[in-house]
Amino acid sequence: MALLEILCYPDPRLHKIAKTVDVFDERLDELVKNMAQTMYEAPGVGLAATQVDAHEKIIVIDTSDTRDELLVLVNPKVIWQSEENKSWREGCLSVPDFFDEVVRPDKIVVKAQNVKGDFFEMEAEGLMSVCIQHEMDHLIGKVFVEYLSPLKRARIKNKMKKRERP
Numbered sequence: 001m002a003l004l005e006i007l008c009y010p011d012p013r014l015h016k017i018a019k020t021v022d023v024f025d026e027r028l029d030e031l032v033k034n035m036a037q038t039m040y041e042a043p044g045v046g047l048a049a050t051q052v053d054a055h056e057k058i059i060v061i062d063t064s065d066t067r068d069e070l071l072v073l074v075n076p077k078v079i080w081q082s083e084e085n086k087s088w089r090e091g092c093l094s095v096p097d098f099f100d101e102v103v104r105p106d107k108i109v110v111k112a113q114n115v116k117g118d119f120f121e122m123e124a125e126g127l128m129s130v131c132i133q134h135e136m137d138h139l140i141g142k143v144f145v146e147y148l149s150p151l152k153r154a155r156i157k158n159k160m161k162k163r164e165r166p
Contacts (some may be wrong), residue, residue: 001030004038004052010157015141016117018050018057021074024117028058032072032115035060040067044093044130048138051094059135063127071128073112076136079121081105088130090144093114098156102147104133 007014021028031054039047040062049058059073090126091099107125111134114120124132134144145153 001033001037003041004054006033006042006047006051006093007040007053009092009143009145009160010164011094013053013055014050014056014094014138014143016050017141018048018055018139021056021058022114024113024115028074029115031056032058032060036062036070036072039093042093043067045127046135047093047110048135050138050141057139059132059136059139061128061131063131073110073132073135074113074115074117076110076112076132078108078133078136079111082108086130086134088127090130090134090149092134092144093137095145095156095160098145098159099149100145100152102130102134104130104145108132 012156026095035049035052045063046061049056057075059076061071062069083105084106087101087103089099089101106129108129109121109123111121135160145156
């Protein structure tokens with residue numbers, strides 16, 4: 001396994017739209033393992049393939065306290081969401097050290113595939129629901145700061161650009 005480089009906002013590659021995974025092979029399995037290791041090391045609770053410059057519909061998540069309940073979602077799609085929304089304080093491995101409130105549907109049902117290509121559905125609420133929706137945004141080229149006001153977004157962008165300078 002290998003640690004992967006996590007792209008940082010405002011890197012334009014974070015806005016690429018991920019492609020559907022059609023081949024479920026050793027390469028996919030290795031990418032998922034590397035993504036999981038990268039997420040755990042970061043440390044984070046979720047990581048989308050887009051964040052490591054692999055533009056495929058792949059997400060890894062682990063919201064457990066013990067960090068041993070890895071969830072892999074390949075080609076995820078929300079098939080139901082509650083009308084009730086909830087505000088959560090979100091952060092992102094691609095926007096380190098910045099957190100803000102984002103309003104999302106409180107509960108969702110997602111359909112996805114595992115690394116072998118088998119389909120499954122799952123209901124999620126609370127932190128798991130937020131994580132899935134947050135990571136799915138990455139797959140369509142959206143970073144959580146895009147939910148914030150233009151002023152907040154500009155401030156974060158400027159601070160992130162300053163960090164890049166030697």
